[in-house]
Amino acid sequence: MARPALLFLVSLVLCLSLYVVSCESSLTEAVARPKPAPQCEASHAFCSSGVPAGIPPAPLGIDIFSVYLLRIPRGDAHSDCEDLDCHIIRPTLGFTSKLTNQSYTLAWYPLFGMWNSMVPHLPKKNNNSPVWCKQGAVCVSRTARGWRQPYITQISGDVFEQLMQWTQTVNKSNLDYGAWTVRTWHALNATMWFPVNDSATFVQRACQQLARFGAIINPGQTLKVTRPAIFSRKPQRLGTASQIFGPTGQPALAEKILRFYRDFQPNQSTWHKLLSSLDVLEDLLLRRSLYFYHEGNYWLLPPEFPFVHFITDYLTL
Template sequence: MAVCVRVLVVLCVFLSPCVSTSWPVPYRRYQSRSLSNSYCKAQYAFCPTGFKAGYIPTMADNDTIQVFVLKAPVWEFKFGDLLSNFKIMHDAIGFRSKSTGLNYTTEWYELFQLFNCTFPHTVSDHPDPLWCNQGAACLYPGIDDNHWRQNGTLEEVALLSGTQFNQLAKYILQDNTTGLFYETWRVSDTNGSLWFHPFDCASYVVRVFQEMSRLGANYLPGKSGANYTYITLYSDAPRYLGNDTTIFGAQGNQTLAAEIMTFYSYFQAHQPTPKFVESLLEIFDFLYLKDEFYLYYNAGYWHLPMKKPHVKLSYEYEPFKAPN
C-alpha cells in the first residue's frame, strides 16, 4: 500500500491534472534566480543606477533609519500624472540613515516592462507562449524627492534601528532570490473567496513592511498602513490545465494548446490599428461573452470561468503589520 501511495505521489508531480489545490494558491518560491529567455529584451534598462545584485549597505547598529512610503503614478515618465487620477500607482520604500544622512530607495518591478509580464509573446516558430515575466528588487542610492512628491507620496512612517535594518536587508535579499516571477492579477470570487494573490511592486512593499513589523519597527503616530492598487479578475473556482510540457509538448493537448495560443495572440503589443481593433473585439468576446480567461501562474495554466464584474480596479488599504 505504501508503495502505491508513493507511486501516486510521483505521478502527481509529473502529470499536471493531478494537482491538489488549496486556496489561495501559494506563490511558488525558487532556490535561485534563473536566466530569462534570450528573446526577452528590455525597452528600458532594469535598475540602471542600482547597487550590484546581492549588495545592501550595512548600517551601524546604533543608527536610526527613517522609513518612507513612496508612491508615483505608473508610467509617469510617459503619461505624467494621468494614471494617478485612476489610482494606478507604483510603490516603493525609502530609507534614510540619521547618522550619515544617506538615502536609499528599494522597489520591485518587472525586468521587461509590465505588458510583457502580464501577457506572453506568441511567436510563429515557438510552440508555446514565450514569457518574459521575471521581476526583481532594485536598491539604489538616493530618494528622488521631486519624483515621488510631485504626483504621488513621500511620507515618513516608521523608524528602524541599524540592527533592524541589517536584519531586514537579509530578508530582502532572500525574498529577491526566491521570488522571481511577476504576477499582475489578483483573482477572486465575488463572495470574497481568494484564488490567487498578485506578486508585484505593491505586494513587495506589503511584504517588506510586514517583515519590518516582525522585527519591531517603531511606527510614527497615526501611521498604520497604506493604500495599494489592485487589478482583480472575478471568477468561479479556477481549473488547473497543465504546464508547458503537458499542454504544448509532443504528447500534449493540441486543442487546448491552440485555444491558449489564440487567446494570448489578441494581447500582443505593437499591432497595426486594424488588427488592434479586431483584437479588442476578440478580448471582449472572451472575457464578457464567453466568460473565459487563461491565467499563467506558478509556471502553469489555469482556466478562469469569469463572472460579473469580470475585472475591477481598486485602491485598497493594507495595514503595515501582517494580520494574525
C-alpha cells in the same frame, strides 16, 4: 447588459496596448531563480540607477534610519522605464539616515519590463509553449523623491543592513511580478483565487521582515492600493505547459490558448487591434472564458459580470 457597463468593457479591451491579464505567482521565496530564456530581454536595463551591487554600503550600527511610505512614479526615479511603466504610481519604502542624511528607496519592479510581465512570447511553431518573462526584482536606489506618506518606524543601522541582505535573497528567488487580483464578485467576503504580488504587497512583506528583525511598526498603519480586478467563478486547472503543448500535448487546447494570447501581442496595426478587441469581447460575452498562466499551470477562468473593474484594498503593515 447595462449600457454603462458595456461601454466600460469596450473601453477596457480597446486598451490592449496597456494591460493584459496573467495570474500572479505565490510568494514563496524558497525556489531559486532559473536562468531567463533568451526572449526575456527588456528594452531598458533593470535598475540602472540603483546602488552598486544592488545593496548600499553597510551603515554604522549606531545609525538610525527613519522609515516611511512613498508613492512614486517609476519615471521620477529611473531613466530606464518603459512608456507604460513610467506613468504607474507605485507604493515604495523610503529610508533616511540620521547620521548622513542619505535617503534610499526600496521598490519592487518587473525585471524585464512591464509589458514582458504581462504578455508571453509566442512560439514560431504553433504547437510549442509560450515563453513567460514575469519575474520581479527589488531595486534599491539613492533617492526618496515622491509623495511621502505616513511615518512607519525607526530602525538601527544593523536592522537596515539585515533588510538589505533580505532583498538580495528575494532577488535570487523565483518570484513573479503581478498586478491583477482575481476574485469573486462580492463586495464582502470575496474569494481571491490567485495571490497578488505587486509593489504594494512587497511593501507589506518588507514591513513584516522589519518586524521580524525587531522593528516596532506604528500600530494601525495601512496601505491603500487600487488594483485592476478580474471577477470570476472557480477556475479550472487545464494542465502544465508540457501537458498541453508539444507532440504529446493537446493540440486543440493549445491552439485556443495561443489564440487568446495572440490578441494581446504588441506592435499590432490599428486594424489588428480592433480585431483583437472583438475577439476578447467574444471570449467575455459569448464564450465566458479566459485563459491564465499561474505557477507553471494553465487555468480556464469563467468570468462573471462585471468581468473587470478597479477595486480598493487596504493592506495592514
